[in-house]
Amino acid sequence: MAGLAGRLARRWCSGLLRSPLQVPALGLHMGGPAMRTSQKDFNNAVNQVKLLKEDPGNEVKLKLYALYKQATEGPCNVPKPGVLDFINKTKWDAWNALGSLSKEAARQNYVDLVSRLSASSESPSPEAPAADRKQPESDTLVVTSEDGITTIRLNRPTKKNALTNQMYHDIMAALQAASKDESVITVLTGSGDYYCSGNDLTNFASVPPGGLEEMARRGAVLLRDFVNCFIDFPKPLVAVVNGPAVGISVTVLGLFDVVYATDRATFHTPFSHLGQSPEGCSSYTFPKIMGSSKAAEMLIFGKKLTAQEACAQGLVTEVFPDGTFQKEVWARLKAYSKLPPNTMRISKQIIRNRERETLHTVNAEECRVLRERWQSDECMNAIASFLSRKAKL
Numbered sequence: 001m002a003g004l005a006g007r008l009a010r011r012w013c014s015g016l017l018r019s020p021l022q023v024p025a026l027g028l029h030m031g032g033p034a035m036r037t038s039q040k041d042f043n044n045a046v047n048q049v050k051l052l053k054e055d056p057g058n059e060v061k062l063k064l065y066a067l068y069k070q071a072t073e074g075p076c077n078v079p080k081p082g083v084l085d086f087i088n089k090t091k092w093d094a095w096n097a098l099g100s101l102s103k104e105a106a107r108q109n110y111v112d113l114v115s116r117l118s119a120s121s122e123s124p125s126p127e128a129p130a131a132d133r134k135q136p137e138s139d140t141l142v143v144t145s146e147d148g149i150t151t152i153r154l155n156r157p158t159k160k161n162a163l164t165n166q167m168y169h170d171i172m173a174a175l176q177a178a179s180k181d182e183s184v185i186t187v188l189t190g191s192g193d194y195y196c197s198g199n200d201l202t203n204f205a206s207v208p209p210g211g212l213e214e215m216a217r218r219g220a221v222l223l224r225d226f227v228n229c230f231i232d233f234p235k236p237l238v239a240v241v242n243g244p245a246v247g248i249s250v251t252v253l254g255l256f257d258v259v260y261a262t263d264r265a266t267f268h269t270p271f272s273h274l275g276q277s278p279e280g281c282s283s284y285t286f287p288k289i290m291g292s293s294k295a296a297e298m299l300i301f302g303k304k305l306t307a308q309e310a311c312a313q314g315l316v317t318e319v320f321p322d323g324t325f326q327k328e329v330w331a332r333l334k335a336y337s338k339l340p341p342n343t344m345r346i347s348k349q350i351i352r353n354r355e356r357e358t359l360h361t362v363n364a365e366e367c368r369v370l371r372e373r374w375q376s377d378e379c380m381n382a383i384a385s386f387l388s389r390k391a392k393l
């Protein structure tokens with residue numbers, strides 16, 4: 001929860017430490033019983049925050065904000081912002097979470113926190129980076145090439161490998177590079193216990209100046225380009241599904257040549273729960289792979305399949321016991337990578353080329369429909385529910 005709150009708060013937090021306008025004025029009545037922390041200590045701490053050498057990160061800034069409000073105004077006493085007012089709601093939640101903490105205790109906590117921050121900013125420890133420091137975007141995707149196999153690894157395990165907008169771009173770039181490199185097989189897999197939890201729902205949290213309409217337009221362009229990269233990928237493409245898969249990470253599987261899954265994996269396309277509609281060409285590939293009624297159960301009703309069920313439906317090529325999954329799969333892929341590369345590429349083309357145009361048409365149509373869905377109340381309410389932690393799959 002705190003991690004998500006911090007992310008949502010990034011925009012307003014970014015200037016909090018520097019701009020006095022964003023820190024409410026002091027000079028409040030701070031009287032009352034004997035206090036361990038004087039008003040002077042508190043005022044000093046407020047000034048000290050602005051002089052910190054290192055950005056303490058959004059989580060900490062949110063904590064500082066909440067303690068400041070509690071110390072100066074007491075328990076949260078303003079109406080809760082609407083669910084779609086993500087930023088103010090995040091701030092309100094942080095303040096409200098302090099409950100009936102006294103002004104004195106809040107002031108003390110604020111001063112203690114600032115003193116810890118000042119100490120650590122004086123002697124930074126490279127071995128112990130701040131837990132909430134943002135990783136460089138490039139770390140969320142790791143691309144390696146070995147034994148004729150290029151592996152694209154989703155590397156955001158703490159967020160179940162949810163796909164940020166940056167990751168969509170990075171995956172497209174990685175696929176472009178893999179299509180031209182020396183490797184013969186390309187693999188997509190995930191780090192940690194999940195394969196991928198689908199689109200990062202906070203992608204929808206920062207609405208650009210053009211409003212919801214512009215956000216939906218941009219999303220549709222990005223989605224179309226992303227899926228096109230899978231449709232046009234020229235070499236054998238293998239998914240090594242190391243855990244549960246959700247949303248777009250499931251739908252594009254219909255565009256892979258082979259899908260290996262651990263028996264821990266599940267396959268879930270909860271579009272109706274999210275007020276969204278199918279993408280990744282699944283409206284075409286899933287009925288073709290598993291028949292229209294099984295596809296409907298997944299894509300309309302959001303039925304989650306086990307790995308064995310997905311294999312029985314033809315979406316997964318083979319399921320492996322989790323304990324031996326990595327060993328067995330990589331041994332097999334290494335053996336396949338010794339096969340003649342041109343022959344494999346040509347075989348893929350003859351299997352896929354016939355329907356390539358159809359897939360592009362399907363992709364464009366799915367993106368057009370989604371663009372409308374993203375502007376619907378059903379969709380916005382579902383996303384707001386997830387972001388405010390009321391809903392989870």
Ligand SMILES: CCCCCC/C=C/C(=O)SCCNC(=O)CCNC(=O)[C@H](O)C(C)(C)COP(=O)(O)OP(=O)(O)OC[C@H]1O[C@@H](n2cnc3c(N)ncnc32)[C@H](O)[C@@H]1OP(=O)(O)O
Pocket residue numbers: 001002003004005158159160162163168197198199200201202203219220222223246247248249270271274276279386391392393
């Ligand atoms: C260019 C745009 C293209 C869009 C294409 C359209 C794509 C559509 C889709 O992909 S639809 C599917 C969207 N995904 C979801 O709805 C999944 C939402 N996540 C969950 O329901 C759950 O997190 C879970 C079931 C995947 C895992 O539950 P659990 O094991 O209990 O873990 P946590 O919920 O505690 O998750 C840990 C941490 O990760 C964050 N997180 C997980 N998934 C997402 C996500 N999809 N978007 C954003 N954040 C996600 C979760 O919030 C936790 O964060 P925290 O530690 O609280 O900060």
